[in-house]
Amino acid sequence: MSLSVDTMRTIDHRVGVPLCALFSPLVALLDWITYLIKGPAGTPRRLLFIELSEMGSAIIVDPAMRDAQARGAEIFFLIFKSNRASLTLLNTVPTNNVFTIDSSSVFSLVRDTVKFLWQARAHKIDTVIDLELFSRFTALLTGLCGARRRVGYHIFHGEGLWRGTMLTHKVHYNPHTHIAKNFLSLIHAAFATSAEQPFSKVHIPDSAIRIAQAQIDVRVKQTVLERIQTLATQAQRPFQHGVQPLLLVNPNASELLVQRRWAPESFSKLIIALVNHWPDCLVLITGSPSEHAYVENVRLGANVPNALNFAGQVSFAELPALYTLADVMVTNDSGPGHFSSVTGLHTVVLFGPETPALYGSLGKSIPITAQLACSPCVSAANHRKTPCSDNACMRAITVEQVMQKMIVQFTASRA
Numbered sequence: 169m170s171l172s173v174d175t176m177r178t179i180d181h182r183v184g185v186p187l188c189a190l191f192s193p194l195v196a197l198l199d200w201i202t203y204l205i206k207g208p209a210g211t212p213r214r215l216l217f218i219e220l221s222e223m224g225s226a227i228i229v230d231p232a233m234r235d236a237q238a239r240g241a242e243i244f245f246l247i248f249k250s251n252r253a254s255l256t257l258l259n260t261v262p263t264n265n266v267f268t269i270d271s272s273s274v275f276s277l278v279r280d281t282v283k284f285l286w287q288a289r290a291h292k293i294d295t296v297i298d299l300e301l302f303s304r305f306t307a308l309l310t311g312l313c314g315a316r317r318r319v320g321y322h323i324f325h326g327e328g329l330w331r332g333t334m335l336t337h338k339v340h341y342n343p344h345t346h347i348a349k350n351f352l353s354l355i356h357a358a359f360a361t362s363a364e365q366p367f368s369k370v371h372i373p374d375s376a377i378r379i380a381q382a383q384i385d386v387r388v389k390q391t392v393l394e395r396i397q398t399l400a401t402q403a404q405r406p407f408q409h410g411v412q413p414l415l416l417v418n419p420n421a422s423e424l425l426v427q428r429r430w431a432p433e434s435f436s437k438l439i440i441a442l443v444n445h446w447p448d449c450l451v452l453i454t455g456s457p458s459e460h461a462y463v464e465n466v467r468l469g470a471n472v473p474n475a476l477n478f479a480g481q482v483s484f485a486e487l488p489a490l491y492t493l494a495d496v497m498v499t500n501d502s503g504p505g506h507f508s509s510v511t512g513l514h515t516v517v518l519f520g521p522e523t524p525a526l527y528g529s530l531g532k533s534i535p536i537t538a539q540l541a542c543s544p545c546v547s548a549a550n551h552r553k554t555p556c557s558d559n560a561c562m563r564a565i566t567v568e569q570v571m572q573k574m575i576v577q578f579t580a581s582r583a
Contacts, residue, residue, distance in 0.1 A: 184304025
């Protein structure tokens with residue numbers, strides 16, 4: 169069991185702030201000494217991305233990573249061990265260039281942090297891009313890893329979320345544009361040949377944030393299809409791919425922000441509506457192995473024979489194959505909405521505490537949001553933490569709304 173999100177936030181604040189204050193002068197002194205000895209830092213050649221906690225961000229950052237590669241940099245990545253699989257969907261980062269930190273305990277967190285600081289120097293990382301939005305922990309990793317060029321978001325004249333002066337290239341985080349474009353602005357800063365205050369004064373077009381598509385192994389796809397057909401036969405609902413609609417329903421969302429969850433009973437009602445509209449369809453209710461009970465609750469609420477509990481039935485590496493087989497998916501604002509973007513799957517994504525303007529899927533996605541006056545209520549400015557215990561923004565989304573968008577996406581998938 170990993171450290172809880174709230175525990176990590178508490179450590180980041182109570183321990184991170186004084187450590188940033190302690191190490192900032194030391195990092196500045198080392199920078200000055202290094203400059204006197206070696207002169208200015210060169211063009212990025214061995215570039216490390218740091219994104220620890222968000223699996224979806226490992227997909228959204230892919231255009232930025234490919235941009236860095238196109239500029240001639242060898243790329244590396246640091247991520248929590250529990251989230252490493254998200255980097256395998258596109259395999260943009262070579263396996264040997266992925267560093268991990270085990271967040272399952274304070275001991276493993278400290279141990280792997282020290283190990284990473286040694287690894288970064290052993291691999292001669294010269295540039296670090298901190299993708300996290302104002303995390304003190306990643307600021308410390310960035311400042312202490314030995315890289316001469318350190319790029320990340322800086323608060324400038326804003327208040328709160330101070331994390332020291334670890335950065336050599338301070339980038340303005342734009343809370344009004346998609347996070348994928350914010351990531352690309354970090355690349356511009358990393359490769360800039362002159363200083364900007366703040367970085368990055370550059371236009372980033374929509375065409376720059378297209379997601380690459382996963383390479384699907386036909387054998388994996390066939391294996392997943394056979395698994396689906398076996399389960400369907402066992403449920404006495406034989407399934408013929410290409411003839412009957414295959415619909416995916418992802419009812420859960422990570423513990424990072426539980427307020428993103430549409431109610432289980434709403435998903436149950438939606439499944440009933442899907443089966444009424446497409447009587448011969450097969451509905452797979454997806455989730456991780458740990459979400460089996462949650463998914464089963466949704467399935468029992470619907471109580472229709474052609475809806476199956478599919479939680480834990482595919483590995484993370486098999487997700488693109490599953491998405492390629494399906495016609496359409498509905499999901500809370502969570503990882504699957506981003507994971508599916510590496511395929512051609514049409515999706516409907518339900519938003520509440522966050523906004524699709526900043527975190528929308530870059531795939532064939534239609535977002536639904538109630539646009540209440542209080543939402544989005546989480547942002548970089550509040551560490552994505554909300555006091556809300558009544559997610560009215562999600563309850564305001566109706567089954568009829570979602571059903572309409574599902575029909576639109578299904579029609580598009582068959583066009």
